[in-house]
Amino acid sequence: MSYIVSPDVVKYACTCGLLKPISCLYFCRYCCELRCGFCVCHEVDSHFCGKCCENLPSSEARLKKNRCGNCYICPCCQQELSTRIGSKGPSNPEDPKSTPKKMYYLSCLYCRWSSRDVGIPDQGAATGGWPERENVHANRLQEVIEGYKAFITAQRQQKEREKKKQRGKFISYTDRTGVTAAALRKRIGLPAEVPNTYYRNRPKPPEVAIAREEVEDFPEDLLTKALNLMEITTIDQRLLQPDLQPTTVDKLFPIHKQLSIKRSLRCRSCEHNVSKPEYNPNSVKFKIQLFAYYHIPEVRIVTVEPLRAGKTAELILKFTNPTQHQTVITFLPLDLTDKGGDGDREVVGETQSLNLPEKQPPSLGGQPSSLLSLSSRQPSITIKPRPIRQATNCSIAIPGSKVILPPRDDAAEYDDSGETHNIQDDTKLVVWRKSNKAFVKLAVTPDDGLELNTEIVAGFTMQHIYTNTIATTVENKEPDRHDHNVRVFLSLGNLVGSE
Amino acid sequence: MPIYETLSDRLTVVLDIGAAYTKFGFSGEYAPRCIIRSEVRCKKTNQVRRIFDFKDEQDLYDLLVDFIHTLYFKYALFSPKDKPIVVVESLLSPTLFRETLAKVLFVHYEISMMLIVPSHLVSLSTLGAETALVLDVGYIEAVAIPVCFGLPVIHAWQALPLGAQAIHNNLRTLLSSENTGINQLPETVIEDIKVRCCFVTKQKRAEQFNLAKPDITFAPEVKYPIGGSDIITISGKVREKVYEILYDEDNDHLSLSTMILDAILKVDMHLRNQLAENILLIGGSVMAPGFKARLKDELHKQLKYERYKKLRIKTFKFHSPPCKENYAAWLGGGIYGATEVLGMKALTREKYFLENRLPDWPNMRDNRTL
Ligand SMILES: [Zn+2]
Ligand SMILES: [Zn+2]
Ligand SMILES: [Zn+2]
Ligand SMILES: [Zn+2]
Numbered sequence: 001m002s003y004i005v006s007p008d009v010v011k012y013a014c015t016c017g018l019l020k021p022i023s024c025l026y027f028c029r030y031c032c033e034l035r036c037g038f039c040v041c042h043e044v045d046s047h048f049c050g051k052c053c054e055n056l057p058s059s060e061a062r063l064k065k066n067r068c069g070n071c072y073i074c075p076c077c078q079q080e081l082s083t084r085i086g087s088k089g090p091s092n093p094e095d096p097k098s099t100p101k102k103m104y105y106l107s108c109l110y111c112r113w114s115s116r117d118v119g120i121p122d123q124g125a126a127t128g129g130w131p132e133r134e135n136v137h138a139n140r141l142q143e144v145i146e147g148y149k150a151f152i153t154a155q156r157q158q159k160e161r162e163k164k165k166q167r168g169k170f171i172s173y174t175d176r177t178g179v180t181a182a183a184l185r186k187r188i189g190l191p192a193e194v195p196n197t198y199y200r201n202r203p204k205p206p207e208v209a210i211a212r213e214e215v216e217d218f219p220e221d222l223l224t225k226a227l228n229l230m231e232i233t234t235i236d237q238r239l240l241q242p243d244l245q246p247t248t249v250d251k252l253f254p255i256h257k258q259l260s261i262k263r264s265l266r267c268r269s270c271e272h273n274v275s276k277p278e279y280n281p282n283s284v285k286f287k288i289q290l291f292a293y294y295h296i297p298e299v300r301i302v303t304v305e306p307l308r309a310g311k312t313a314e315l316i317l318k319f320t321n322p323t324q325h326q327t328v329i330t331f332l333p334l335d336l337t338d339k340g341g342d343g344d345r346e347v348v349g350e351t352q353s354l355n356l357p358e359k360q361p362p363s364l365g366g367q368p369s370s371l372l373s374l375s376s377r378q379p380s381i382t383i384k385p386r387p388i389r390q391a392t393n394c395s396i397a398i399p400g401s402k403v404i405l406p407p408r409d410d411a412a413e414y415d416d417s418g419e420t421h422n423i424q425d426d427t428k429l430v431v432w433r434k435s436n437k438a439f440v441k442l443a444v445t446p447d448d449g450l451e452l453n454t455e456i457v458a459g460f461t462m463q464h465i466y467t468n469t470i471a472t473t474v475e476n477k478e479p480d481r482h483d484h485n486v487r488v489f490l491s492l493g494n495l496v497g498s499e
Numbered sequence: 500m501p502i503y504e505t506l507s508d509r510l511t512v513v514l515d516i517g518a519a520y521t522k523f524g525f526s527g528e529y530a531p532r533c534i535i536r537s538e539v540r541c542k543k544t545n546q547v548r549r550i551f552d553f554k555d556e557q558d559l560y561d562l563l564v565d566f567i568h569t570l571y572f573k574y575a576l577f578s579p580k581d582k583p584i585v586v587v588e589s590l591l592s593p594t595l596f597r598e599t600l601a602k603v604l605f606v607h608y609e610i611s612m613m614l615i616v617p618s619h620l621v622s623l624s625t626l627g628a629e630t631a632l633v634l635d636v637g638y639i640e641a642v643a644i645p646v647c648f649g650l651p652v653i654h655a656w657q658a659l660p661l662g663a664q665a666i667h668n669n670l671r672t673l674l675s676s677e678n679t680g681i682n683q684l685p686e687t688v689i690e691d692i693k694v695r696c697c698f699v700t701k702q703k704r705a706e707q708f709n710l711a712k713p714d715i716t717f718a719p720e721v722k723y724p725i726g727g728s729d730i731i732t733i734s735g736k737v738r739e740k741v742y743e744i745l746y747d748e749d750n751d752h753l754s755l756s757t758m759i760l761d762a763i764l765k766v767d768m769h770l771r772n773q774l775a776e777n778i779l780l781i782g783g784s785v786m787a788p789g790f791k792a793r794l795k796d797e798l799h800k801q802l803k804y805e806r807y808k809k810l811r812i813k814t815f816k817f818h819s820p821p822c823k824e825n826y827a828a829w830l831g832g833g834i835y836g837a838t839e840v841l842g843m844k845a846l847t848r849e850k851y852f853l854e855n856r857l858p859d860w861p862n863m864r865d866n867r868t869l
Contacts, residue, residue, distance in 0.1 A: 038564070041578075041580060041609070042568070042571075042572060042578065043578045043580070044572065044576055044577050044578050047576060058577070061576065062510065062577075065532070066532070066574075066575075066576045135529040135530060137529065137821030137822060138529060140821045141529045141625075141821050141822075141830075144624065144625065144627050144821070144834060145527055145834055145837050147627060148624060148834055148835070148837070148838050149837060149838045149839070151838075152838040152839050152840050152843075153838070153839055156839055156843060206627035207627055208626065208627045208628045208629075209626035209627055209628060209818055209819075209820075209821075211631075211776055211777050211778065211816035211817055211818045212816055212817060212818075212819070213814055213815065213816050213817075215791035215792050215794075215795055215817050216791055216792060217792060218700075218701050218788075218789045218792045218793070219698070219788050219789065222698050222718055222738075222788060222789075223700075223718045224718075224719075225719070226719040226721075227695075227696060227719065227721045229695060229696075229721060229722075229723065229724075232695040232696075233695075234691055234694070234695065235690060235691060235694045238694075239520070239533075239534040239535070242522075242524075242530045242531050242532075242533065242534050242823070242826060243529060243530035243822075243823070245786075245823050245825075258574075259576060261572065261576050263572060377580075377581065378580075378581050378609070378611075380580075380609060381606060381609055383606060383607070
């Protein structure tokens with residue numbers, strides 16, 4: 001599978017206009033369109049702790065501020081801390097026979113930081129009871145937030161009352177523009193001394209903080225004492241604990257480990273999932289995985305002759321059919337203007353002048369069960385695809401004949417009999433085939449006048465017959481087969497000089 | 500049921516994208532969940548790119564899509580779709596940036612509503628105050644704006660390119676004169692040297708710097724390890740001098756202290772003393788050791804000059820917000836986000852698509868009392 005990480009020499013154009021290797025694409029079987037991480041809707045599926053693998057319901061995760069209650073990370077280097085057994089004194093000093101009591105502390109196996117470094121006492125239980133620190137300003141901030149809440153609520157109620165009173169009356173110019181006389185006075189810098197009922201009746205905002213003439217004194221120590229860098233925290237260590245931002249290492253405290261999530265991906269056009277993981281954090285499997293790799297024929301470059309400007313070279317591509325159904329590949333010239341699907345759908349493009357699509361929220365009938373729980377969900381906005389920016393500088397001679405690819409047969413991998421499916425191939429096009437794979441020979445010609453070492457990119461539209469098994473309803477036994485076009489871009493390497 | 504009543508128990512994200520650091524968390528909480536660098540790793544080139552180094556609108560859109568994805572799915576851990584957001588933003592934020600951000604949030608992430616609050620104004624809510632002079636020393640620039648009775652006096656604003664970026668450049672220059680290979684050091688290392696070794700010195704000592712024979716002993720030097728093998732020396736002179744660019748007056752006699760005084764000068768007479776006695780300093784750079792003490796001394800020094808004598812200011816008083824200064828504006832946004840203001844003033848998705856414009860601060864139509 002090394003091609004997943006290797007340079008992406010073969011790219012497919014996603015419906016949204018971005019070019020991606022096939023390993024990064026999804027295929028929505030309901031829309032019959034390619035989708036990618038950019039154009040699907042991401043959703044948080046489940047929360048779990050990456051260390052202890054505990055699964056948390058989202059309400060609990062929210063309560064715990066997305067952090068695991070039991071696992072900690074190192075405030076120095078962010079690695080996970082391990083619980084270690086410290087002192088083992090007898091639990092009752094007078095009775096030497098009493099069972100020894102274990103004490104625990106936290107330690108980082110990576111940078112050797114330990115909870116003892118900062119004076120946190122060892123704990124009797126392995127699972128925690130570690131001291132939690134509160135924000136020092138918590139009381140004051142609570143007061144401020146409550147004060148503002150009450151203040152704004154009263155302001156709204158006052159406005160509603162005024163609105164009721166004014167209904168039917170003449171509306172003054174300043175009210176219509178949303179600028180009250182009081183606000184105007186403020187704007188031009190006059191004190192708002194208006195003895196308006198609006199101002200008299202409003203509840204008091206939170207008590208105003210008092211400014212002081214004294215500021216933090218200059219730390220004279222800095223001028224005389226040598227600075228020990230090991231005692232000063234780095235900016236990353238400080239920002240790891242935003243409310244404390246300790247400047248010295250003796251104030252670093254263990255940090256609860258942040259939870260991880262599993263994500264599901266949803267097609268924005270039809271609201272179906274294209275990827276949904278299993279709930280269990282230990283499982284790496286998926287409930288739904290509509291990866292393009294399982295549905296779209298894969299193209300790989302086998303060989304290409306040295307490329308010279310204006311000279312025709314031979315290119316051999318390998319096509320693989322990943323599906324259980326026979327398919328036929330037709331070559332078409334690249335059409336960059338083609339907008340792909342979604343043609344009849346309302347789209348929001350660059351101008352954003354269109355209204356929101358008037359789609360109905362998913363109803364109970366005819367929708368997959370995964371949508372039932374999401375009754376409050378609004379339908380997605382479909383974004384207009386971008387024009388493809390990739391330029392090609394090499395032409396491909398489009399062959400007239402088609403290539404038939406038999407269905408994938410896992411057993412055939414072990415079959416050396418060389419059975420050939422009896423396919424009448426155009427021998428000029430297909431040079432070799434085995435089970436669901438075919439090697440195809442194409443002629444490519446880099447454009448004239450290109451400079452040496454220019455990267456050569458060629459493109460073509462691959463039309464393949466897609467057999468949709470989902471659309472098969474009870475009354476219609478025939479699987480739905482139709483043509484699907486994919487635009488494929490090949491990076492063929494750099495231009496070389498003449499022989 | 501009116502919409503704002505159901506909002507209170509909803510999770511509202513509060514986002515403050517700074518030029519260097521982004522503060523991100525939930526409304527009603529006392530501190531942001533994370534403060535991270537405003538940058539993303541480019542998938543194609545595998546290089547880290549700053550959001551504010553964007554090339555054009557499309558580039559910024561893509562950078563923001565990647566960045567906000569990280570914020571929601573790595574830190575907030577919940578889906579942005581159909582959820583409200585509070586965005587804290589500088590009054591001087593470029594239009595292209597705010598409009599692209601709104602587009603990313605509404606079109607790509609399909610948020611339900613967005614409330615944009617001006618950073619200088621909302622920082623005051625952490626104090627419960629309505630009138631103060633707010634000086635925000637950020638990465639690119641320092642901006643002073645007086646806020647009177649809950650309204651920013653925009654015509655009095657002052658801005659200078661005095662921020663962390665200028666300090667970093669100065670530090671690089673100063674270090675280069677004593678060491679080699681400084682120009683190759685990434686900015687994160689320069690920042691680390693600044694944060695861990697440098698400080699704002701006292702006014703009396705700073706006056707000596709420009710004399711031919713300074714009558715002071717500089718602070719002890721620091722040996723700073725680079726990459727595990729090299730060591731550079733950071734002399735006491737560099738440690739003390741690096742912040743001086745904030746207080747040295749430029750050719751137009753402008754510095755941090757004159758910004759504050761000029762802003763006060765542009766406000767009505769009656770309010771001047773009240774502003775001078777209610778100064779709020781926010782932004783990461785004001786957290787440098789010695790910063791506030793020095794600023795106070797500099798302000799008093801400026802008062803002696805003719806330009807500011809007419810202010811008749813005797814005392815300066817400073818607020819200490821109930822938070823670290825680098826997230827004071829975020830906290831203010833969080834306080835607003837916890838109230839019903841969200842339901843009353845936020846721009847809904849429907850309205851965004853209908854009007855295809857954002858409320859703008861200088862626009863009278865939108866400038867109702869926040
Ligand atoms: Zn896509
Ligand atoms: Zn855990
Ligand atoms: Zn560690
Ligand atoms: Zn779909």
